Amino acid sequence: MKYLLGAVDTVPLLLDGLVTTLLICGLASILALVGAVCIVAARRSGIGVVVWTAKVYVTLMRGLPIVILVFLLYFGVPALFDLGRVSALWVGVLALAMNGAAFQSEVLRGAIARLPNGQTEGAYALGLNKFQLWRLVLTPQVLPIALPALAGEIGFLIKASPVLSLITVVDLTRRAQQVTMQTFDPLGPLLAACFLYFLLIGSISWVSRYLETRLTVGRTR
């Protein structure tokens, strides 16, 4: 009970950490989605080298522990190119986005594969061009299929973000540790952080479910 009260009391102390986590994960998710679309486009381009590069990228990202990627970007790359100190925050955004793009591209690919047959030829036969096909016919159908899994990927990304505390980013997790050190309370701040992570990830899946029903309203398959 004492610990729970302590946890509630420490929530305000963690808010700046929460803001940092939100900022990094928000930006990274958006960049990841853009990257994922590019990867899917590359894999569908039919141009040998481009397809191959995209595949290799996805395989690498899926196999690489995210800590290693973060260290490579924060320590390795600046040393290699003599860049001096780089912003830990932006490295964090980039690392999560690079990783997320690979996973999200797989989600999109899977969703595209589940579209009903004949949509493309139906659209082309009506005279739509490729851009209109994607904008008006395929994407509106892909999104509701992909949404739950995309939300899951964003959840993973949030859960991976504490790794950035290893490179001096003061995110929610790091902030909780700091408060622990200041208050000598080993549990309260961590419980508070748990609560905030749950809230964050829970609200994302809630939003995705809401959007999913909005997007599929009225139609039966």
Place this chain on the structure above:
Amino acid sequence: MTSSTPAGNKDIREVAISLDQVSKWYGSFQVLQNVNLNVRVGERIVIAGPSGSGKSTMIRCINWLEQHQSGRIVVDGIELTSNYRNVDAVRKEVGMVFQHFNLFPHLTILENCTLAPIWVKKQSKKDADAVAFEFLEKVRIADQAHKFPGQLSGGQQQRVAIARALCMRPKVLLFDEPTSALDPEMVREVLDTMVRLAEDGMTMLCVTHEMGFARQVADRVIFMDRGEILEENVPDEFFSKPRHERARAFLSQIIH
């Protein structure tokens, strides 16, 4: 023009589609072998032949869903080449109805019908809606306009697909086995719709094994096998005394 056009007095009509020595390969397999075909404005042609004979491939070449590799295809005076402007121009003139309807499940019936007129022909939504209702009336399904395709029966969906194609006011309609994915009790309503289109003078190319339909509306039946057109004949003769032996074999199969 081939000499086998049965109704010689129609020959003055202008040519809507002409295929001249058209060939196509999938790898080393030749799907189309020097296909020659002229379709005149207002003509109704039924294409028959065994499975895998290249019927779908041939009509899909006419709106460039498949690309031929040699020969010439000219639609309404526009030659199909890899020039995208020509392809777009041809697709505006040619509508297509598919075996599995290919309606857009995320759009209502009305939106299915207005999508292309709005985006391809740049019609206003109001005009497009008006045209869509006109054709939905014609296929007798206007009362379902605000439903989604998944809420309609197969026969209704196919009629919507026909209306959707008509909304672009095509000069030619291609049908690829429009009734073969339907439950038997729904075949009639789709065929009736097609007969009415034929009566209105629409130029039609139909891949179908519906012999009743062929007898009722077709000017010519084209028999294809192994990528070749083996026989062109008037329906009555084609069905009662086909000239080609493979056509006889084919007919004896589909009659039973």
